[in-house]
Amino acid sequence: MPADAPYQEEELLTRIVEGDATIYPYLFDTYYNSLVYFSLSIIKDQQQAEDIAVDSLVKLWQVPTRFETTGKLRGYLFTLARNASLNYLKHLRVRERSEQVLAHPEALIDARLEALVVEADLLRLVYQEIAQLPDAYRQVVELLYVEGLSAAEAADRLGISMDNLRQRKGRAIKELKSGLLKKGLNDIFFSLIFF
């Protein structure tokens, strides 16, 4: 749970069992991305993974349940997403898309799914690091690094000169804390071709 949670754990869990819809935005913002990421890694279909994540969250209102802790709540949501994803795979026989998953259905990979939960958690934290940058730098990181646009495209999209972009990139690198992000961003080079 993020430290800035607007609800005390007990209050949140009580509202869930009462079917209170006002906590939906908070729950959605907290779990949605992770659930899609998790499901997407299994089924390789983003639209379907989005459906699964939404349905897993909505289930809290379909079947109001009392959870002892938010950890249990999270486990419940991921388990719903896991089962729905595996059902989807079995159902649609997208065998070639997910050979690894279907090759070992038993061990099924709960170990792999566990790693995925951690992966999604970590991405939320790393993504937050980018999101917290001042806008001018955040945009540069998003366009160049996350979306992988060329420098020319990024400068064009932002309506700034290449030099300006280069400067912003340099400052963004200074602002970022993760060595890996710094390095990834630093490894993007400017391809200016003329003749």
Next chain:
Amino acid sequence: MAEEDFSTFNMELLALVAPVLQKQLRGEMLSGEEWLLLEEWKNRSAANAALAERLENPAAVQDMLKTWHDIEKNRELNKQRGISKIKALAFDTINTNPAMRPLPRRLLRYAAAIIFLLGTGAFWWTFHKNNNQELGGNKPPGTAIIGPGHNGAILTLADGSKVVLDSMGNGVVATQYGAKVSLYNGQLAYDPVNSSATGSLIYNTVTTPKGREFRLQLPDGSKVWLNAASTVRYPTTFTDKERRVELEGEAYFEVAKNASRPFIVKLNDATAVEVLGTSFNINAYKNETAIKTTLLEGAVRLQAYQQVQTLTPGQQASISLARQQMKVISNVDIDHVMAWKNGLFDFNDASLEEVMRQLERWYDIEVIYEKGIPAIRFGGEINKKNSLQDVLQILESSNVHYRLEEGRKLVVVP
């Protein structure tokens, strides 16, 4: 519906891992407890260990973030869908089976999608346009992506036997008259042997084919970065008097200081570079018009066609084979010279031919000019990790026209 198994994930435990991983990514010190937690987690499953490994690879993390970013883009849209679903539940408390109401859900999705598209119409259009361009480019169907080169070389031992240094793991790869030759993280090294050779020297050769580069440490501790399509020949033990190696192609040297044993790089019968503990780059490809030696640090003395020249840092000696003469340039762009070692193509002020020769070496391709060589000059840098097709797409914007043919042939057309 089958009963759900809610005990699949121990979230309390898992939730502790990501913050520690983030701390590690940021290069912060881990407490003993945190370190233990990570170790335990890694040892728990191969999947965890694999994830930990991927986190050390910037390209893998970039992919992961891209996926996350794509999810984030649709978040608001799906949030609204969820709200609508919950509201629909409240109005219809009797029927709680979601399978009974597929229609509203679909309609809502389409409606939301249309609003989304209206809002981003311009973006959609340009995106679409680019896509078509890509599809309509001159890539013939069925030409496989040609990936970038990578680490690897062939080691030829004194007896003529060859060891491929591509596929082997870490460890000792050969023993050469007492000197252990080992490979560690893709780098070849010779165990320092204290006694220097007295009798005849035993030579080893490391050759990088096209599409490979390689790093090695010579018996005296000097380091050599070998560019693609290059060869370095050296004795497994140097003599007391001098350290003599031979080079073909391109390499960057960081020579271990030893004033009493000069380090000499022989380039051809008429050219040698004498070094006194220093770092420098030599480009001596047979198919380039000149041999270029660039000094980064220290001092070197060049000998070519009866001329002798000493370089100071930042200077480059260019030896023209056709004219058999040597010319020295000061204040050379070191970044340009060292681009290859730093994972870049630097095409600043390069001719099309020069660009193509670099691509030939790195992508292991053959370039054919269908109707002469277009007079195009380039500028800029390109990451060497790009696939050939990506690089060609960039060059296309400078009016390079081409087609790829079977057998790694690149045909340049007017």
